[in-house]
Amino acid sequence: MGKMSVNLCGIELDNPVIPASGTFGFGYEFAxxxxxxxxxxxxxxxxxxxxxxxxxLPRIAECTQGMINAVGLQNPGVExxxxxxxxxxxxxFHKPVMANVSGxxxxxxxxxxxxxxxxxxxxxxxxxxxxxxxxxxxxSFGTQxxxxxxxxxxxxxxxxxxxxxxxxxxVTDIVSIAKACEDNGADAVSLVNxxxxxxxxxxxxxxxxxxxxxxxxxxxxxxxxxxxxxxxxKAVNIPVVGMGGVSSAExxxxxxxxxxxxxxxxxxxxxxxxxxxxxxxxxPQKMEELGIDDLKSIIGGAC
Amino acid sequence: xxxxFLEIKENTALTKDVFKMTLVGDVGEIKKPGQFxxxxxxxxxxxxxxxxxxxxENSITLVYKVVGKGTKMMSSLREGKTLDVLTGLGNGxxxxxxxxxxxxxxxxxxxxxxxLLAKELLNQGKNVSVILGxxxxxxxxxxxxxxxxxCLVTVTTVDGSKGVKGFVTGAIEGGYTHFYTCGPExxxxxxxxxxxxxxxxxFEERMGCGFGACMGCSCKTLTGxxxxxxxxxxxxxxxxxxxx
Numbered sequence: 175m176g177k178m179s180v181n182l183c184g185i186e187l188d189n190p191v192i193p194a195s196g197t198f199g200f201g202y203e204f205a206x207x208x209x210x211x212x213x214x215x216x217x218x219x220x221x222x223x224x225x226x227x228x229x230x231l232p233r234i235a236e237c238t239q240g241m242i243n244a245v246g247l248q249n250p251g252v253e254x255x256x257x258x259x260x261x262x263x264x265x266x267f268h269k270p271v272m273a274n275v276s277g278x279x280x281x282x283x284x285x286x287x288x289x290x291x292x293x294x295x296x297x298x299x300x301x302x303x304x305x306x307x308x309x310x311x312x313x314s315f316g317t318q319x320x321x322x323x324x325x326x327x328x329x330x331x332x333x334x335x336x337x338x339x340x341x342x343x344x345v346t347d348i349v350s351i352a353k354a355c356e357d358n359g360a361d362a363v364s365l366v367n368x369x370x371x372x373x374x375x376x377x378x379x380x381x382x383x384x385x386x387x388x389x390x391x392x393x394x395x396x397x398x399x400x401x402x403x404x405x406x407x408k409a410v411n412i413p414v415v416g417m418g419g420v421s422s423a424e425x426x427x428x429x430x431x432x433x434x435x436x437x438x439x440x441x442x443x444x445x446x447x448x449x450x451x452x453x454x455x456x457x458p459q460k461m462e463e464l465g466i467d468d469l470k471s472i473i474g475g476a477c
Numbered sequence: 478x479x480x481x482f483l484e485i486k487e488n489t490a491l492t493k494d495v496f497k498m499t500l501v502g503d504v505g506e507i508k509k510p511g512q513f514x515x516x517x518x519x520x521x522x523x524x525x526x527x528x529x530x531x532x533x534e535n536s537i538t539l540v541y542k543v544v545g546k547g548t549k550m551m552s553s554l555r556e557g558k559t560l561d562v563l564t565g566l567g568n569g570x571x572x573x574x575x576x577x578x579x580x581x582x583x584x585x586x587x588x589x590x591x592x593l594l595a596k597e598l599l600n601q602g603k604n605v606s607v608i609l610g611x612x613x614x615x616x617x618x619x620x621x622x623x624x625x626x627x628c629l630v631t632v633t634t635v636d637g638s639k640g641v642k643g644f645v646t647g648a649i650e651g652g653y654t655h656f657y658t659c660g661p662e663x664x665x666x667x668x669x670x671x672x673x674x675x676x677x678x679x680f681e682e683r684m685g686c687g688f689g690a691c692m693g694c695s696c697k698t699l700t701g702x703x704x705x706x707x708x709x710x711x712x713x714x715x716x717x718x719x720x721x
Contacts, residue, residue, distance in 0.1 A: 196691065196692075197686075197690060197691060198690060199689065199690050203478075203688055203689045203690050203707070204690070206478055207478060207479070207480065219692075227695070227697060227702055228692065228695065230720075231682060231683070231694065231695075231696065232682070232683040233683070233685075233692075233693045233694070233695075234523075234683045234684065234685045234691075234693040234694070235683075236521065236522055236523045236547075237522065238522070239522055240522060241522060241523055241685065243685060243691065243693060245691065245692045245693060245695075248692040248695055248702070392522060443686075443690065444523075444685050444686035444690060444691050445517070445522065445523065445524060445686075446480075446517075446561075447478070447480065447563070447686070447688060447690070448480060
């Protein structure tokens with residue numbers, strides 16, 4: 175076991191760095207420029223039951239130290255993910271991968287997980303509960319403990335693999351949502367998803383994004399994400415995967431001190447496709463500078 | 478795709494708001510006309526995708542218009558500075574389909590990628606005609622360069638201050654074997670309606686990454702969903718699906 179290794183829900187990672195879903199596709203674009211097997215793992219593109227085109231264009235708006243996206247879960251649907259994407263992924267990545275799943279009903283979450291459950295390479299399910307609940311008035315599952323509980327219970331029945339619930343920061347009390355996950359059988363939580371935001375085009379006097387609002391991400395949100403990781407990790411006994419604006423080895427260490435067992439890197443991959451490689455390569459030096467012998471030992475060190 | 482560091486050799490104004498930047502270094506990933514690079518400009522968060530106007534063994538030339546904060550900052554960069562560049566992006570134009578008499582139709586800042594295309598087609602011994610559309614005489618750029626290559630050039634201006642008055646579509650005549658176009662979307666739609674042969678369109682879209690990872694620039698086509706940055710920016714006429 176290396177100095178950078180961590181254990182996430184019973185599976186050993188060589189290091190805690192995990193490209194976040196939606197910024198890394200199914201891995202092969204990045205495999206063109208570096209060997210992605212150096213990663214702890216990665217979370218693949220959010221997968222739904224049916225193929226989705228997603229939202230109208232423009233889907234992207236730039237911000238100071240960040241960006242807004244309203245892609246709208248474009249993906250080929252779970253059957254094509256199994257028949258086309260996973261065989262391609264398998265050729266360039268040889269470790270357990272994290273399957274990011276989404277749904278617009280409790281049944282859809284359970285269906286997608288049970289379809290993917292037989293895929294040997296999938297080590298964990300990361301369940302995105304930020305989608306609107308079409309049977310619940312369109313409000314995001316992730317904003318109510320009771321709705322999250324239903325999703326967690328349904329997914330728990332669909333798979334024996336570790337379930338990580340990916341939480342939305344757009345809530346009044348993220349701790350109560352995280353506790354509902356823990357109480358209903360989640361193995362871990364990951365946070366935060368993007369913050370709801372918008373931009374207006376001054377010349378057109380209209381929102382930049384066709385969908386009006388979208389998810390704000392990038393270095394600008396790091397302090398907000400860190401605060402929530404800290405609050406949640408103090409309140410639950412399951413592992414926390416930290417993410418939100420992480421773009422350096424220092425950010426990874428800071429997230430771990432706030433209680434993260436592993437750390438996801440999202441938007442940084444879009445600006446620098448080698449971002450995760452650079453972070454992993456910078457970690458040993460940074461650990462030495464800070465007198466850290468074993469990265470595991472600092473998890474929750476500031477809590 | 479490849480991440481490289483290129484040095485600015487030249488960054489000068491061609492018109493009031495159109496600039497020409499030459500970058501020196503490893504440009505081997507630019508293999509076809511119509512491909513683009515994505516530049517990291519300090520002071521703005523996302524990279525700026527710019528099409529390649531010309532290339533030789535160790536340099537590329539970009540001709541870009543100042544349209545916002547990023548391109549404004551880009552225009553103030555001095556020679557000698559090194560830029561972080563993602564290169565070899567996009568599919569590029571397919572020169573094999575041109576026939577003997579290809580027609581190139583460019584509007585405004587959509588003109589630059591057609592320059593390298595014209596060069597390539599002329600090298601293959603093709604008879605290249607070019608229509609360049611501008612709003613007004615003061616905005617004209619690259620006209621002499623196309624003529625010096627040996628293309629038959631027609632200029633149109635919306636206000637009639639130079640060349641044929643009106644839009645590029647007014648200057649399209651018969652006799653071409655295939656067409657290539659790049660420009661603002663309303664122009665592309667008009668070209669689509671006016672042309673009678675097969676052709677290729679290069680599209681522009683707001684991008685997140687520029688290399689196919691984020692799905693920020695996907696569009697619907699008759700052959701499925703395509704990412705403008707990775708599966709495009711060039712689409713064939715027969716696969717285009719106009720929305721709205």
